[in-house]
Amino acid sequence: MTMQFHTSSAEETRNLGKLLGEVLSAGDIVLLFGDLGAGKTTLVQGIAAGLGVSQDEYVRSPTFTLVNQYQGRVPVHHIDLYRIESASDMASIGLEDELDGGGAVLVEWAEKLFHKETGAITADYNLDQRIEIRLNILGDDTRSINITAVNLDKTHHGVFSLQ
Numbered sequence: 001m002t003m004q005f006h007t008s009s010a011e012e013t014r015n016l017g018k019l020l021g022e023v024l025s026a027g028d029i030v031l032l033f034g035d036l037g038a039g040k041t042t043l044v045q046g047i048a049a050g051l052g053v054s055q056d057e058y059v060r061s062p063t064f065t066l067v068n069q070y071q072g073r074v075p076v077h078h079i080d081l082y083r084i085e086s087a088s089d090m091a092s093i094g095l096e097d098e099l100d101g102g103g104a105v106l107v108e109w110a111e112k113l114f115h116k117e118t119g120a121i122t123a124d125y126n127l128d129q130r131i132e133i134r135l136n137i138l139g140d141d142t143r144s145i146n147i148t149a150v151n152l153d154k155t156h157h158g159v160f161s162l163q
């Protein structure tokens, strides 16, 4: 099931992220897809705020560290796969530990988790239940943001309240 949104500013994207963050809990996995500048990090800033991460914490792409961790209502693991090239690189992130750690996991450049030709998930981790977000650049300040709940229980997960 996909919910479609349009935003006209970074602020609007942060606000949408905040609404989403408010309904996330431990164990939730959010995969973000979209080109450079699409607004993945901007959305993550809002999601982190909604998860209760203090506004004092500077939420930015963990491009060099691969994983940033923030303390919100639950631990928040912010991963950026941009620089990931191989399966062994992927293993070095310890995504498995992040997922077992009971936090919420937010992954930028989630394209890298999927096999280019087959579309199969390349991670060994259990990503069956997840939220996929596709961001597209429509214009300088406009973005389409599509949120898809994959294998989540409609009666139990708050993400469906966003529609």
Ligand code: ADP
Binding pocket: 007, 008, 009, 010, 011, 012, 013, 034, 035, 036, 037, 038, 039, 040, 041, 042, 043, 061, 108, 140, 141, 142, 143
């Ligand atoms: P990504 O992480 O996908 O590379 P960023 O969030 O870092 O993207 O950057 C998005 C850029 O686009 C920022 O400079 C932001 O201010 C700008 N921007 C303009 N309009 C929007 C919008 N509607 N939503 C998100 N970002 C926007």
Ligand code: MG
Binding pocket: 040, 041, 061, 108
């Ligand atoms: Mg980014």
